[in-house]
Amino acid sequence: MAAALFLILAATSVGAVLGMILSRNQAYSALWLVLAFAALGGLFGLLDAPFIAAVQIIIYAGAIMVLFIFVIMMIPLSTALPPERRKATLFLSIILAVVLAAEMAVSLWAMLRGRETAGPGGLGSTKALGRLLFGDFIYPFEITSLLIMAALVGAIVLAKKRDKA
Amino acid sequence: MIPLSWFLALSAALFVLGVAAFFVKRDLITMFLAVEVMLNAANLAFLTFAKKQGLLAGQVIVFFIITVAAAEAAVGLAIILLVFRQRKSIKTDEVDLMKG
Amino acid sequence: MTELYWLIPLIPGLSFFILLVFGPKLPKAWVSLQACLAVLASLVLSLVSFLGLLNTPPAGLPLVKTLFQWISVGRFSAALSFHFDPLTAVMTLVVTGVGFLIHVYSVGYMARDRGYSRYFALLNLFTFAMLLLVMASNMVLLFVGWEGVGLCSYLLIGFWYEKPAAAAAGQKAFIVNRIGDAGFLLGILFLFLFVGGTEFRAIDQAALQGGLSQGAATLICLLLFIGACGKSAQIPLYIWLPDAMEGPTPVSALIHAATMVTAGVYMVSRLNLLYSLSPAALQVVALVGAVTAVYAATMALVQNDIKRILAYSTISQIGFMFIGCGVGAYAAGMFHLTTHAFFKSLLFLAAGSVLHALSGEQDIRKMGGLRKHLPLTYATFLIGALAIAGVPFLSGFFSKDAILSRAYAGGHPVLWAAGLLAAVMTAFYMFRLVLLAFHGQERLEPEAKKHLHESPPVMTIPLVILAVFSIGAGYLGLPVVLGKNLDRFFRFLEPVIRPGQEGPLSSGLEWSLILASVAAAAAGIAAALVFYGRQPRIPGRLVHRFPGLYKLLLNKYYMDEIYGAVIVNPLLRGSEAVYDHFDLKVIDGAVNGAGRLAGWVGRFLNSLQSGRLKDYALGLLAGLIIILGALLL
Numbered sequence: 047m048a049a050a051l052f053l054i055l056a057a058t059s060v061g062a063v064l065g066m067i068l069s070r071n072q073a074y075s076a077l078w079l080v081l082a083f084a085a086l087g088g089l090f091g092l093l094d095a096p097f098i099a100a101v102q103i104i105i106y107a108g109a110i111m112v113l114f115i116f117v118i119m120m121i122p123l124s125t126a127l128p129p130e131r132r133k134a135t136l137f138l139s140i141i142l143a144v145v146l147a148a149e150m151a152v153s154l155w156a157m158l159r160g161r162e163t164a165g166p167g168g169l170g171s172t173k174a175l176g177r178l179l180f181g182d183f184i185y186p187f188e189i190t191s192l193l194i195m196a197a198l199v200g201a202i203v204l205a206k207k208r209d210k211a
Numbered sequence: 212m213i214p215l216s217w218f219l220a221l222s223a224a225l226f227v228l229g230v231a232a233f234f235v236k237r238d239l240i241t242m243f244l245a246v247e248v249m250l251n252a253a254n255l256a257f258l259t260f261a262k263k264q265g266l267l268a269g270q271v272i273v274f275f276i277i278t279v280a281a282a283e284a285a286v287g288l289a290i291i292l293l294v295f296r297q298r299k300s301i302k303t304d305e306v307d308l309m310k311g
Numbered sequence: 312m313t314e315l316y317w318l319i320p321l322i323p324g325l326s327f328f329i330l331l332v333f334g335p336k337l338p339k340a341w342v343s344l345q346a347c348l349a350v351l352a353s354l355v356l357s358l359v360s361f362l363g364l365l366n367t368p369p370a371g372l373p374l375v376k377t378l379f380q381w382i383s384v385g386r387f388s389a390a391l392s393f394h395f396d397p398l399t400a401v402m403t404l405v406v407t408g409v410g411f412l413i414h415v416y417s418v419g420y421m422a423r424d425r426g427y428s429r430y431f432a433l434l435n436l437f438t439f440a441m442l443l444l445v446m447a448s449n450m451v452l453l454f455v456g457w458e459g460v461g462l463c464s465y466l467l468i469g470f471w472y473e474k475p476a477a478a479a480a481g482q483k484a485f486i487v488n489r490i491g492d493a494g495f496l497l498g499i500l501f502l503f504l505f506v507g508g509t510e511f512r513a514i515d516q517a518a519l520q521g522g523l524s525q526g527a528a529t530l531i532c533l534l535l536f537i538g539a540c541g542k543s544a545q546i547p548l549y550i551w552l553p554d555a556m557e558g559p560t561p562v563s564a565l566i567h568a569a570t571m572v573t574a575g576v577y578m579v580s581r582l583n584l585l586y587s588l589s590p591a592a593l594q595v596v597a598l599v600g601a602v603t604a605v606y607a608a609t610m611a612l613v614q615n616d617i618k619r620i621l622a623y624s625t626i627s628q629i630g631f632m633f634i635g636c637g638v639g640a641y642a643a644g645m646f647h648l649t650t651h652a653f654f655k656s657l658l659f660l661a662a663g664s665v666l667h668a669l670s671g672e673q674d675i676r677k678m679g680g681l682r683k684h685l686p687l688t689y690a691t692f693l694i695g696a697l698a699i700a701g702v703p704f705l706s707g708f709f710s711k712d713a714i715l716s717r718a719y720a721g722g723h724p725v726l727w728a729a730g731l732l733a734a735v736m737t738a739f740y741m742f743r744l745v746l747l748a749f750h751g752q753e754r755l756e757p758e759a760k761k762h763l764h765e766s767p768p769v770m771t772i773p774l775v776i777l778a779v780f781s782i783g784a785g786y787l788g789l790p791v792v793l794g795k796n797l798d799r800f801f802r803f804l805e806p807v808i809r810p811g812q813e814g815p816l817s818s819g820l821e822w823s824l825i826l827a828s829v830a831a832a833a834a835g836i837a838a839a840l841v842f843y844g845r846q847p848r849i850p851g852r853l854v855h856r857f858p859g860l861y862k863l864l865l866n867k868y869y870m871d872e873i874y875g876a877v878i879v880n881p882l883l884r885g886s887e888a889v890y891d892h893f894d895l896k897v898i899d900g901a902v903n904g905a906g907r908l909a910g911w912v913g914r915f916l917n918s919l920q921s922g923r924l925k926d927y928a929l930g931l932l933a934g935l936i937i938i939l940g941a942l943l944l
Contacts, residue, residue, distance in 0.1 A: 052213045056221050063225060063248055067232045072240055079244055086251055089221075092213065093258045095270050098277075102254075105277050110247070110284045117288045118240060121295050135925055139234030142932050143227055149939045150223035154216060170267045175274075183271050190278050197282035204289035233928060242924075 052092060058085035076114050083107040097172045218259040225252035239291050243284075250280050316360040316395040317376040319403055320442035323349045327435035334428030346431035347414045350438055354407035361400045373399070373512075373807075375448050382451070387503060389451035394511070398807040401645060402445035402577055405652045409569045410438050412773035416660050417561045419769035420667060424559075430470065434565070437463035441570050445577060450499050450509035453578070457495065457542065460571045461488045467566060468558040480554035487551040491541015498534030505531065511581065518584040528585055532592035535582070536599075539575030544626050545603045545633065550871055552626055556618040560663030563618060568625050568659050569652035576632045576648050580641040583808050587639065597637020597718075601729040604630030606868075608736035612743075613864045616673045617662050620744050624699065625655060627733055631714055634726055640717035641808045642801045647714055649800075650706035650784050654698035657777035661692035664766040664774065665748065669759040675744060680753040684763050689749045691774040696745050698781040700738035701832040706785030708828065716824045727824075731831050738835025746843040 062082035066075045083106045090099035179187055229248035236242050254273045261269020326349035334342060367374070373396035382389040395403075414434060421430050440463055444456025462485075469481025502509055505527040506517045517523050539545070544552040555567050566572070579586060579596065586593055604627045611623035628651050635644030666673060668685055682689035698707040711734060719727040755763075765771070787800040842849050854861045863869070919926070 048213050052217065056217075059221070060224060060228070063228045063232070066241075066244060066248070067228065067235065072238065075241055075244055079247065082248070083251065086255065089218070089255065090258055090273075093218065093255075093262045095258050095261070095273070098254075098258065098270050098273050101274060101277055105281055106247075106251070110281050113284055113288060114240070114244065117292060120292065121240070135234065135929065138929055139231070139925075139932075142929065142936060143231045143234070145936050146230060146932070146939075147223070147227045149936060149943060150227065153939075153943055154219055154223060170270075174267055175270055178267050178271050179274070182268075183275075186275055190275055193279065194282050197285045201285040201289040204286070205292050230932060234925060234932075239924075 048092065052089070055085045055088045055092070058082070059089065072118050073115065076111055076118060079114075080107050080111045083111065094170075097175050215259055215263050219256060222252045222256040222259065225249075225255065239294065243287055243291070247280065247284070250276065314374075314376075315356060316374065316446070317378065317393040319353045319356045319360070319407070320393070320439050320446055322352045322356075323435045323442065324439035325349070327432050327439055330428055330432035330435060334432050337428065339422075339427055342428045342431050343418045346435050347411065347418070349435055350407055350411045350414050353403075353438070353442065354411050357400070357403040357407050360395055361404060364395065364397060364400050373448070375512075377448075386507070389449055389509060391452060392448045393446040394448035395446065396807050397804050398577075398581060398645070399445050401649060401804070403442060405649055406438065406441050406445065406570050409652050409656050409777075410434075410441075410565060412776055413561050413565045413569075413656060413660065416564075416663070416770050416773040417559075419767050420561055420663055421559065426470065430467075430559070433463055433466050433470070434562075437467065437566060437571075441574070444574055448511055450502060450511075450514075453581075454495065454499060457538070457574060458492065460566070460574065461485060461492070461542070464488070464555070464566050464571055467562040468555045470558055470562065474557065477557040480551070480557040484551040484555050487548050488541045491538045491548050494534045494536075494541075495538025498531050498538065501527070501531045501534060514582065515584045518588055523585070523588060525589055528588040529592050532582070532586050532589050533595060535578065536575075536592065536596055539578055539633075540599065543572050543575030543629050543633075545575070545599050545630060546606065549603065549607070549626050550874060553619050553622045553867070556616070556622050560618065560659055560666060563622070564656040564659035564663070567622065568655040572625060572629055573632070573648045573652070576629065576636060576644050579633070579636045580645050580808060583636075583641045586636070593637050593639065595637075597634050597723065597726055600630040600633025600635075600637055601726050601733075602630070603627065604634065604733040605729050605736070606630075608733045608740065610864055610867055611740040612736060613861060615676055617665065617675050617678075617744065617748065618659075618673055620675075620740060621655070621658055621662060624658075624737065624741070627737065628655065628699070631711065631730060631733065634718055634730055635714040638718045638721040638723055638726065640714060640721070642804045643710070643713040643717050645804065645808075646787075646800050647710035649787075650698070650710040650781070653777055653784055654695045654705075654707055654781040657691060657695040657774060657781055658699065660770070660774055660777065661688050661695060664688040664770055665692075667766055667770070668763050669755070670762055672756065672759040675747045677754055677756055677759065678748040679751045679755065680749070682749040685749075685765050687765055687771050688774065691771075691778040692749070693745060694778040694781055696741045700741050700836060701734055701828055702836075703829055703832075704785075705782050706780070708832070709785035709789060712825055712828045715828060716821060719824055720820075731827060734828065734831040735835045738832045739839045742836050742839035743843055746839060750844070751847075 059082045062078050062085060065078035066082065069075045069078055083102060087099045087102040087107065090102055226249055229245045229252060232245035232248065233242050236245065254276055257269050257273050257276070261267065261273075326345055330337075330342060330346065337345075364374075373394040375392055375394040377390045377392035379391050380388065381391045414431070417430065417434065421427060424430065437460060440456050440459025442456075444453055444460060447453040447456055465481045465485040467481075468484050469478045471477045472481075499509060502514065505523055506514055508514075518528070537548075541548040552567060552572070556563055558567075586596070607623045607626035607630065611620050611627065614620045614623060628647070632644040632647050632651070635641065635647060665678070665681065665685065665688060668681075668688070669678070672678065694705070698705040701708045701711045711730075715727055715730050715734075718730060866872075919930070
């Protein structure tokens with residue numbers, strides 16, 4: 047049963063990403079991506095990371111993508127842009143992407159033999175996660191909050207409309 | 212019950228798709244979206260390994276990744292807005308002031 | 312005071328340096344005074360050292376003073392050290408004595424030349440180099456002096472460098488010298504290889520104690536002799552000396568008559584122990600000397616330029632000196648070197664006086680009857696001519712006879728005959744010169760007649776002094792038949808030069824040889840008197856009957872043309888070909904190619920920095936792939 051769930055979620059995510067790529071409209075691309083993130087959230091759950099799954103949905107699919115959509119709305123784009131046309135870049139990127147895929151396949155080859163499974167059997171509860179976060183990882187935690195504040199300030203300053211002088 | 216390697220394969224596939232998307236698309240926003248895809252693929256890989264090794268720290272890392280991604284998205288989008296205001300276009304081919 | 316002999320070369324050297332730096336700014340009087348006094352000081356020191364030498368027992372010789380260790384590399388070392396012994400004493404006296412007189416003469420001769428201070432600076436430099444050469448105690452330092460005089464020769468031949476002929480002559484002299492020097496240098500190297508060092512003491516030791524095989528000695532001697540041929544203008548490297556007459560006449564007198572060209576003879580005499588080890592080398596030396604003596608004399612017979620006649624005469628006389636060395640009579644060779652220095656420089660300086668009077672006319676066909684206008688010049692020139700012709704009671708007679716009699720006594724009748732033939736020709740062409748230039752009808756051009764006057768005392772006094780020596784120097788080395796112990800010159804040189812191996816001559820034989828020499832001189836002079844005095848038509852008729860022979864002689868056997876075609880031109884063509892195909896295409900191609908490569912690489916790298924995001928991302932991706940690949944492997 048878990049396998050079926052996995053397959054559905056996996057297919058959804060891949061499909062959604064493909065949809066994002068193939069879509070000509072940027073807003074549609076963003077929406078496709080929301081779907082993809084949702085599916086990924088589910089996959090996170092399958093990996094015994096319920097907290098992370100929740101965070102994914104709330105933050106990623108919820109906040110970040112909304113931000114994207116806001117900006118997309120703010121930038122008018124009259125015509126849809128055709129995909130990359132410069133031959134050299136296109137050619138090169140396809141080749142490199144293929145090589146990358148091959149490398150990843152190779153690296154996975156060994157693991158693909160293995161029979162480790164993801165099953166139920168907890169990794170650890172949210173409580174344990176919280177303990178880690180506020181315990182061993184307290185420094186990164188606090189610094190991250192600083193980071194968010196910096197980003198906040200930065201974004202506001204950058205995007206502020208200039209006063210006509 | 213689900214072999215972990217499948218998760219990794221999925222992660223790899225998503226990453227490659229993100230890379231492809233990055234190079235295929237020509238406007239900044241969509242390229243940024245592709246970057247987010249790549250980040251998520253990495254998150255998936257982290258969680259897989261966390262599960263494999265029984266280390267909760269992997270999930271902590273993912274937490275931070277998501278946080279940082281959010282911050283980065285905010286600032287990045289602000290910059291894209293600025294670029295658009297300057298050049299009235301977000302076609303990456305035309306944003307080549309750093310040429311030479 | 313004898314201890315100060317090492318200053319002898321250094322004083323003119325210092326004078327050169329001062330004149331080099333300050334010359335143009337100093338007044339002419341100062342330049343003349345300083346240059347002449349420097350050489351005079353060396354002369355005085357030489358005299359003092361010579362006198363000191365007379366009081367030194369032979370065991371104390373040679374005196375050596377090492378200034379400092381110059382080269383010391385592995386087993387090879389050469390010191391800057393001077394030595395003083397009878398042979399060196401003879402040379403320093405000749406160089407400084409004749410040199411001083413020529414310096415004084417030059418004050419008058421070059422009085423109106425623009426390059427006055429440069430001239431005296433170079434003369435001093437030459438004196439320094441020549442003294443270095445004769446006072447060096449090892450072959451390496453000698454070679455430094457050897458090269459130095461070659462350089463000064465080049466600079467002084469081409470003194471009037473704006474004249475293309477002079478510049479070309481200087482270049483020719485230097486290059487031909489260089490060819491000889493290549494052999495010389497190889498000789499030095501082999502000397503080091505076989506003897507282990509180049510100090511003369513070491514060489515003499517090795518030669519005496521049998522540390523040197525005959526083959527090695529022959530090789531070294533022949534190689535060194537090649538250098539001597541170049542420096543002393545023997546066959547085949549003599550071609551530069553006639554052209555060297557482009558230089559100022561005092562230069563011709565000093566360098567190309569009295570001193571530099573005799574350096575080869577000095578070198579052979581200095582290494583006499585080494586040369587005596589190799590009969591083969593000695594034969595070559597004597598043979599080259601004899602052939603050159605005759606060969607050059609034939610060319611002098613028909614030359615019309617006064618200086619060129621004297622030049623060929625010099626080549627011929629040096630051939631004589633080498634005959635002397637070649638038969639083992641090194642002291643006789645040195646004796647002739649000494650007397651020749653006196654009368655040859657006298658002849659050149661007197662010729663210079665003639666040129667001075669005739670405003671530069673050098674063609675003897677355009678002279679004549681000059682003895683009325685230039686009495687003192689004529690008198691001294693005549694003395695010089697008598698001396699070189701080997702007229703008895705003058706110095707040349709004694710020195711030539713010394714060589715010829717020793718040649719005959721040593722069992723070399725052919726060499727003796729060749730020498731005698733050359734002596735006849737010498738007498739002939741010298742008196743041809745005297746008669747055509749000073750006697751007979753005046754055939755002067757109006758240009759030449761304008762300033763016809765006897766030279767000033769500063770020029771004529773050296774002539775007189777040299778004339779005195781041309782007569783008197785001979786009495787230093789009288790033949791034994793005239794009385795024992797009269798051969799002072801030879802006995803003075805004994806510590807350095809072993810007496811020859813030839814047996815003593817019977818006095819009857821010696822007298823007949825003397826008579827033969829006198830007859831040779833008389834024959835030559837008589838023939839000249841007939842040809843150019845009584846029957847002036849004979850030369851013309853001879854030319855008419857043997858036009859080919861005349862042309863051959865007049866054109867110096869076409870040797871310059873032959874050398875040009877066989878050696879010079881192929882080298883030039885070859886160089887040009889190499890230049891076109893290698894220099895331009897390969898070397899320039901490589902250098903330019905490197906430049907172009909840099910350009911291409913630069914442009915390529917430039918294209919990578921397009922400013923476009925995607926291109927940079929591609930780079931990142933490529934790097935990522937490479938790293939992943941490296942990790943996978």
